[in-house]
Amino acid sequence: MLDTALMISLTLIVLAMAMNIYRLAIGPDIPDRLLALDTLYVNSIALIVLLGLWLNTKTYFEAAILIAMLGFVSTMAICRYLLRGDIIE
Amino acid sequence: MTFYVIAEGVIAFLLVAGGIFAFTGSLGMLQFKDFFMRLHGPTKGTTLGIGCILIASMLYFTITQRELHVQELLITLFLFITAPVTGHMLAKTGLHMHLRFITGTRGSVPEFRDEDVGQSRVARPARAKHPWKYRRAKRTRMRR
Numbered sequence: 001m002l003d004t005a006l007m008i009s010l011t012l013i014v015l016a017m018a019m020n021i022y023r024l025a026i027g028p029d030i031p032d033r034l035l036a037l038d039t040l041y042v043n044s045i046a047l048i049v050l051l052g053l054w055l056n057t058k059t060y061f062e063a064a065i066l067i068a069m070l071g072f073v074s075t076m077a078i079c080r081y082l083l084r085g086d087i088i089e
Numbered sequence: 090m091t092f093y094v095i096a097e098g099v100i101a102f103l104l105v106a107g108g109i110f111a112f113t114g115s116l117g118m119l120q121f122k123d124f125f126m127r128l129h130g131p132t133k134g135t136t137l138g139i140g141c142i143l144i145a146s147m148l149y150f151t152i153t154q155r156e157l158h159v160q161e162l163l164i165t166l167f168l169f170i171t172a173p174v175t176g177h178m179l180a181k182t183g184l185h186m187h188l189r190f191i192t193g194t195r196g197s198v199p200e201f202r203d204e205d206v207g208q209s210r211v212a213r214p215a216r217a218k219h220p221w222k223y224r225r226a227k228r229t230r231m232r233r
Contacts, residue, residue, distance in 0.1 A: 002149075005101035009142065012108030016115035016135075023119050031183045032124055038175055039118060039131040045164065046111055046139045049146050050104075058150060061160045068164055072171045079178040083185050 010050050017043045034078055041071035096152050103145035110138030124188045125180065132176035140165050 020043060024036035045064045052060045080087050117130025147161040 001101050002097055002104075005104040009104040009108035012112040016112045019115045019119045029124065029186065029188055031179055031186065031188065032127065034182070035118065035124075035128060035131060035179055038179070039115060039135055042131070042135050042139055042168065042172075043111060043115070045168070046107070046142050049139075049142055049161070049164075053104075053146055053149060056153075058158070058160075061164070064164055065160070065167075068167050068171075072167075072175065075175050076178060079175075079182050082182045083178075 006050065006053060010047075010054075013043055013046050013050065017047070030082060034075065034082075038071070038075050041067055093152070096148065100145045100149050100152075103141045103148070107138040107141030107145065110134050110141060112138075114138060123190045124183050125190055128176060128179055128183070132172055136168060136172040139168060 017040060020036050020040040024033050024040065027033040027036055045067055048060050048064045048067070052058060077087050111134065114130040114134025114136075117134060118127050121127045121130065143161040143165045147158055150158045150161075
């Protein structure tokens with residue numbers, strides 16, 4: 001039962017990432033692409049956690065924490081740049 | 090034995106629910122017509138989906154290795170805190186860059202004034218005058 005659920009979840013996450021990449025390619029404006037990148041890193045965290053479940057290891061959680069923190073900081077930096085024209089004033 | 094079957098069912102349900110929520114969030118981001126409508130999908134659906142998947146992973150490693158694992162809860166808390174901040178900053182960026190929106194997005198309820206909806210400039214109170222200059226002008230007026 002767990003293998004089937006893992007396969008279904010992996011398929012859905014990969015489809016979600018494909019849709020994010022499509023929106024990243026066709027996004028009409030810069031904030032659309034920024035939103036697509038934000039969703040892409042959140043989905044990549046989900047993919048890494050599912051890989052850890054698949055391989056039955058706990059090695060990849062540090063990578064997930066790093067992706068979460070750096071993704072948040074980079075999204076904030078690009079938002080600040082688009083809002084104020086400068087990141088650190 | 091029964092405990093493991095029930096735990097496996099709960100973990101499988103959380104995994105499938107997380108996948109469905111993440112898929113729905115990304116589908117909303119793909120299909121909506123407007124940036125401000127597209128913002129709703131990832132900030133709510135994807136965050137809930139990844140919360141479900143991380144809690145499923147936490148339950149799995151807690152049950153199979155017979156010790157408490159809370160690292161996934163750390164990622165869950167961090168994402169649940171940072172997702173509204175990211176959504177707020179993205180909405181501010183979209184408002185700042187004057188993106189196009191469809192007519193239904195801006196909620197122009199008739200009770201709202203034009204300043205609330207953004208149709209006209211916000212009326213600000215007049216700035217307070219400088220106390221010494223104001224006093225000097227008053228004094229000169231009194232001398233005359």
